[in-house]
Amino acid sequence: MQRAGEQQLAEVTEEELTALVVGDTGVTWFRGRLAGRFKGEEFVAQVCYTRTWIRTPAGWRLLAAHVSPAV
Numbered sequence: 001m002q003r004a005g006e007q008q009l010a011e012v013t014e015e016e017l018t019a020l021v022v023g024d025t026g027v028t029w030f031r032g033r034l035a036g037r038f039k040g041e042e043f044v045a046q047v048c049y050t051r052t053w054i055r056t057p058a059g060w061r062l063l064a065a066h067v068s069p070a071v
Contacts, residue, residue, distance in 0.1 A: 028049075
């Protein structure tokens with residue numbers, strides 16, 4: 001959705017960020033506040049992101065991602 005231009009972020013406020021790296025694999029956990037526009041509508045959301053990364057010869061690449069509302 002970010003690449004398609006359906007979502008434009010005006011604010012990303014990090015409240016917590018944790019990272020774990022084992023060998024060539026990493027996982028990051030982000031909790032924070034997002035604000036912007038999605039499909040033309042304004043939004044504000046508290047979210048949690050989990051991302052899994054792999055290290056390649058070109059650098060770190062995103063392998064998988066998940067986002068959910070923060071509770």
